[in-house]
Amino acid sequence: MTNLPFRAHYLFPAALASVLFLGSLRIVLDNLQNSHHTCAFFRPLSGGYRVIRPPIRVSDEETIKDGCNIFEGKWVQGNGSYPLYTEESCPLLVKQVTCQKNGRPDSSYQKWKWQPDGCNLPRFNALKLLEILRDKRLMFVGDSVQRSMFDSMVCLVQSVIPEGKKSLRRDPPRKIFRAEEYNASIEFYWAPFLVESISDHATNHTVMKRLVRLDSISNHSKQWEGVDILVYESYVWWMYKPTINATFGDLEHVEEYNVTIAYKRAMETWGKWIETSINSHSQKVFFMTMSPTHLWSWEWKNGDDGNCFGESEPIQRPYWGTGSNLDIMGIVKDVLGKLRVDVRLLNITQLSEYRKDGHASVYGERKGKLLTKEQRSDPKNYADCIHWCLPGIPDTWNEILYAVLLQDYRVS
Numbered sequence: 021m022t023n024l025p026f027r028a029h030y031l032f033p034a035a036l037a038s039v040l041f042l043g044s045l046r047i048v049l050d051n052l053q054n055s056h057h058t059c060a061f062f063r064p065l066s067g068g069y070r071v072i073r074p075p076i077r078v079s080d081e082e083t084i085k086d087g088c089n090i091f092e093g094k095w096v097q098g099n100g101s102y103p104l105y106t107e108e109s110c111p112l113l114v115k116q117v118t119c120q121k122n123g124r125p126d127s128s129y130q131k132w133k134w135q136p137d138g139c140n141l142p143r144f145n146a147l148k149l150l151e152i153l154r155d156k157r158l159m160f161v162g163d164s165v166q167r168s169m170f171d172s173m174v175c176l177v178q179s180v181i182p183e184g185k186k187s188l189r190r191d192p193p194r195k196i197f198r199a200e201e202y203n204a205s206i207e208f209y210w211a212p213f214l215v216e217s218i219s220d221h222a223t224n225h226t227v228m229k230r231l232v233r234l235d236s237i238s239n240h241s242k243q244w245e246g247v248d249i250l251v252y253e254s255y256v257w258w259m260y261k262p263t264i265n266a267t268f269g270d271l272e273h274v275e276e277y278n279v280t281i282a283y284k285r286a287m288e289t290w291g292k293w294i295e296t297s298i299n300s301h302s303q304k305v306f307f308m309t310m311s312p313t314h315l316w317s318w319e320w321k322n323g324d325d326g327n328c329f330g331e332s333e334p335i336q337r338p339y340w341g342t343g344s345n346l347d348i349m350g351i352v353k354d355v356l357g358k359l360r361v362d363v364r365l366l367n368i369t370q371l372s373e374y375r376k377d378g379h380a381s382v383y384g385e386r387k388g389k390l391l392t393k394e395q396r397s398d399p400k401n402y403a404d405c406i407h408w409c410l411p412g413i414p415d416t417w418n419e420i421l422y423a424v425l426l427q428d429y430r431v432s
């Protein structure tokens with residue numbers, strides 16, 4: 021434990037900052053490998069009558085027992101029923117996450133199933149999800165981690181939609197997947213701090229230099245208005261240093277804020293918007309807790325000085341890494357607890373903490389390019405232990421979101 025970085029839980033190594041912005045860069049870089057999907061826009065609706073559709077049947081097996089905490093449980097062998105899609109079956113996947121194609125030798129990280137202690141999650145059913153999303157917009161808002169949840173959701177549903185009836189397009193800071201026959205969209209909105217910042221440009225922003233406008237959100241929020249289902253997340257961009265430059269009020273007056281204080285102010289700004297703008301009868305709001313990082317292997321392997329590189333098994337005992345800051349978790353709890361609008365928590369941190377094996381590691385990208393052979397052989401400096409491979413852990417987050425939406429549907 022000798023080279024334990026001082027206050028490790030605040031500092032994400034500078035070298036890793038470069039993996040953060042890929043997310044946004046990618047919006048231009050993975051230029052529409054899927055452009056052949058984009059032709060189906062503005063298809064006229066056939067006929068002038070409204071089709072009456074039978075409601076989705078939610079079987080007893082798909083019903084989550086009252087009182088079951090789906091975020092507590094363990095990872096079990098999926099026995100061949102996972103992954104739910106493959107790298108090949110989802111051509112929309114960006115190369116940052118296709119770890120197999122990028123040379124990852126093991127694939128067992130794709131084959132685990134999240135098993136809550138007190139009940140079962142319903143099996144993901146793309147047709148049912150699309151039916152739930154009929155005439156609706158589902159939007160994921162946040163950073164590149166949140167974008168992988170969007171990518172995952174698109175992969176989970178796209179294979180059941182015929183060619184020509186689906187499209188993916190970029191309209192920065194949004195990415196929009198459309199399922200035409202359902203008049204449904206699944207969207208991603210880039211806002212790494214939720215509030216406004218100099219990192220909001222979807223394709224051109226600095227990573228090392230950060231400046232957050234703690235009380236400004238309207239540039240973003242006007243594009244969130246009226247969205248039926250919103251899923252928010254913001255964490256890792258805050259955690260690069262223990263303090264962050266920010267403004268509150270006067271845009272000219274920049275101050276260094278303690279990150280926890282800045283995060284709280286930003287969450288309150290967001291909360292105020294939620295309270296004044298969300299209609300609980302017609303809209304649903306979710307907040308995702310932090311996606312864990314696995315930057316220091318001494319945390320789960322005494323004396324080791326590596327990172328997530330080379331890990332191929334989940335942790336099978338109680339574990340919480342120092343990267344998941346408890347002050348920040350407390351702020352999320354406080355702010356959501358005080359809101360007069362129902363925002364549901366997707367508390368995925370603990371279940372993802374176990375998955376030191378799920379990260380992109382050296383089988384991802386840096387600055388928009390796959391790692392070179394030399395970089396790959398230097399995992400200490402180049403492994404990405406923030407982002408996840410797909411198929412992988414973000415699929416489980418979506419299985420949980422699906423489970424919750426399905427329960428809502430059952431009781432509505």
Ligand SMILES: *[C@@H]1O[C@H](CO)[C@@H](O)[C@H](O)[C@H]1NC(C)=O
Pocket residue numbers: 096097098099133
């Ligand atoms: C896989 O098989 C094992 C042993 O038969 C069983 O304990 C486990 O529950 C199964 N997992 C799933 C996801 O069905």
Ligand SMILES: *[C@@H]1O[C@H](CO)[C@@H](O)[C@H](O)[C@H]1NC(C)=O
Pocket residue numbers: 065155156157203204205
């Ligand atoms: C399509 O969905 C949008 C919401 O995403 C809704 O406003 C619109 O009314 C829907 N169109 C039809 C024809 O139902």
Ligand SMILES: *[C@@H]1O[C@H](CO)[C@@H](O)[C@H](O)[C@H]1NC(C)=O
Pocket residue numbers: 216217220233236239
């Ligand atoms: C918000 O948008 C306005 C108008 O486009 C722009 O002038 C302003 O700089 C933006 N605010 C931030 C914090 O980016």
Ligand SMILES: *[C@@H]1O[C@H](CO)[C@@H](O)[C@H](O)[C@H]1NC(C)=O
Pocket residue numbers: 224225
């Ligand atoms: C990116 O932003 C910087 C600073 O705002 C600007 O100087 C530069 O020209 C921009 N680059 C592109 C490609 O737009």
Ligand SMILES: *[C@@H]1O[C@H](CO)[C@@H](O)[C@H](O)[C@H]1NC(C)=O
Pocket residue numbers: 230261263264265276
């Ligand atoms: C805040 O900005 C100042 C001036 O640009 C800079 O010297 C300082 O390093 C910044 N602080 C942080 C935490 O980034």
Ligand SMILES: *[C@@H]1O[C@H](CO)[C@@H](O)[C@H](O)[C@H]1NC(C)=O
Pocket residue numbers: 262263278279280281347
């Ligand atoms: C920031 O605030 C938190 C909570 O008040 C405190 O624990 C932490 O030590 C502070 N950090 C710095 C760098 O002052």
Ligand SMILES: *[C@@H]1O[C@H](CO)[C@@H](O)[C@H](O)[C@H]1NC(C)=O
Pocket residue numbers: 309349350352353365367369370
């Ligand atoms: C999320 O779950 C963890 C334990 O799994 C708990 O410590 C934490 O307080 C929860 N977060 C919130 C905001 O409730």
